[in-house]
Amino acid sequence: QLNLVDSGGCSVQSEESLRLFCAASGLDYSRYRLIWFLQRPEKNCEAVAVIGTVGTTSYADSVKGRFTISLDNEKNTLYLQMNNLNPGDSAMYYCAALHHSLCGDNSVQALRIISSPNDRRPYWGQGTRVTVSS
16 A cells, blocks of 8 residues: 655754655555655645656746755655755645546646645655755
């Protein structure tokens, strides 16, 4: 059974860095896109980074050049390296796995079809909170 457990969120100051982790089990990387979503209070989820089945990546404009998504297959861990954080990055962050057949392409734009952690199409981690203070 596929299971995702994310961690690493905490409170930091502006311009600091943080690394989020998502431990995956039961996952066939050749069939699933792996995604980091964020959700701010009272707002829909937004995909900020995705890594596809062959390792291609896509980022939201708001995080390009600051965030890096990566996957260590041997450790079964997905990462989100977050640099130069600002208060606008404060949110609950969720890792998710979406079967490649459920999303047209590997872009974050295509993931606008997913707006909530209640959406049953992806598998979800439980979320990890990031708070950035100015």
